[in-house]
Amino acid sequence: MPVGAPAARATAWVDTDALARNCRRLADRLGPRRLLCAVVKANGYGHGFELAARAALAGGARWLAVASADEALALRDAGLDARTLVMGALSERELADALRCSADVVVWELGFVERVAQVAQRLGVVARCHIKLDTGMGRLGTRSERTALACAELVATRPSLELAGAMTHFATADELDDDGYFDAQLERFTRLVAILREALGSRFVAHAANSAAVFRDPRSHFDMARCGIAIYGLDPFHEDAHARGLEPVLTLESYLACVKQLDRGESVGYGRTWRAERPTRVGIVPIGYGDGIRRALSNRGWVLVGGRRRPIVGTISMDNLAVDLGPRPEGERIGEPVVLIGGQGEERISAEEVARLLGTINYEVATALAARVRRLPLSRRAAELPPGAGSARCEHG
Template sequence: MSPMKTSPRSSVLIDLAAIRHNVAHLLAMLTPGSGILVAVKADAYGHGTLPVARAAVSAGAQGVAVATAEEAVVLRDAGFHESILVMGPLYSFDQYEEMARQRVDFAVVSDHMADLLPSLRGSGLEARVHLKIDSGMNRQGLFPAQVDTFLESIRGIPEIGLAGVMTHFACATEDPASIDFQLERFLPVIERVRQEWPAVLAHAANSAATVHTPRSHLDLVRCGCAVYGLSPWQEDPVAEGLLPALAWKSQVALVKRVDTGEGVGYGHTFRPSAPTDVALIPIGYGDGVFRALSNRGEVLINGRRYPVAGRVSMDSFGVDVGADGRVKVGDEVTLIGADGDDRITVEEVARRLGTINYEITCDIALDRTERRFLNERPDKEPDGSR
């Protein structure tokens, strides 16, 4: 028996040419001598860790940053041999050892990690670590007053190499002046660390700081959202010189005429004031279409906008497509991306929901959709052949 033919209920399309453009755009902003690490944590914000990592490096990035040791191992196992930084935390000594064996840098982000680090003495491994400084975010990192104690704790341990010193900005988009406040705390730490580790790399800037605060570029910047064509300010990314990399498409599964006053979907929260057609889109909140978009969201079909009609269900939602008969079964539906002269941006969806753009991309359920990569360049991107 031949296998059943499958038809994807939706498709996430990732344009790797857009990733390369955005990396090049950010590199052009940097002060001389500064490089870029691309944040590919959380499956590259829903865009695909390995393809994005390869595309970013091919466009000039020095490497990538992830959140967990497991994310780093996945990249190494897939043949990605470029620089990786785990921004942490790590949770056990065996993770320290594995990161050293895999030649993955990791950040020391807590007292517990700092206390455990000297246990590498005598292991025969070589660990490259980045000391994270809490300069005002009050989340991860050691305070500046703890730096001397940390440096003393690793002094004379050949298995530990201090490769970087880093911090993270708390309010780079909301209050750019806070960047200077945090830098005033961070810059003296860099000077102190370089008294013993003169080659240490200093890095702090996220996407927003990279764009508007050149003073924060230091040796490296760590960019996430802008690499994906997502606006750090939740505005129009194209106006900021970025190209959105993600589009999300589905299709019309059925079209049904609904008479005046009839209810649609759970709770009958939509009742048309005149006869209309309701198109069923075969994805719902189980796929990442937020239920809060019920009677609030919009989609594009054949280049025209249509409103969500009724509640978003787990596996489907309705769209009021009017009574003109233009919309047919099988027509492409755009939830995110361009169709004709119009575009629905991730930022637009996020504004409707009162959240940020990359929550939207991270929440697409990739186990219920297909993801396809456009404009790959396998002949020019690192593939583990080294």
């Protein structure tokens, strides 16, 4: 490791205070009578599930949501006992695991309701069930209001089951020009909630809104909102998080491990996809597609070094990428932090910007970060940088 380099090749610094503030912003928008459920699936959208969950709860979230039983178990193993909803499909083994850790589960077929009742009875627990209506997403859930009502009535007859909620999932909440599709989904779910309330009372939690819907339409808020992308300070409309009062939580950082002097025509990386048009200096950064930096950013993406934008040059490899530092030294030093997502000085590279370069969405950029990237709270950053970090001079030649 170069003298003065950070303690790790790739670190995702997570501003847990900002995450908590984002949750408070969302909770304020929902109002005091509605619950905020923080979605921490996919390792907290790449930010680290435990860091994200603890910060979300500190910011006022009352529930947590995950996609799998294994994720629910991981929350319990971390000592997080908040009300947890497993939103995904469950095999027999996964269902038992979810119920053992007191997670709520989602149902939409009579046969599955019966299976949940059997497993819950065998385990000696009461399974809290959420009826899911597919109002137009076309994924999990029943398309039939009649089936949804039948599932709810069956839950009510089984002593090992409890009707805990009714839910749906919007397909176009983040697309304001959707030809009324969002409104049609909202109307269908509103009708189901009214039917269930009349038939079974109001003791269950109705929830439909994701992050985009929370900002889009108060009618979608019901009793609870399931917010994922916004709690991480990423814009649910893929534009500008700051414009919605959200604070980006993630800073993805590596460092300059090596600096080389290149003459005109010399290349860097596999396939020689980039060649120097003039004498220049190239910095080697020990992070690559094995860490989640997509290869498609080769010769297109940017990083921040010393508060300046520097272009990624050459083909990104599994463990390294190169950046063009320009022909003249501008104070860059071996071991100096390199930011791939986040801010440095007055400059910022947002996940939304990276997503636009890749033709994808900020969700994928964040969740693509590999397991070998350390997730650490931003409060530990000073302790992780050794004395003299960035003090060694660049190597030329």
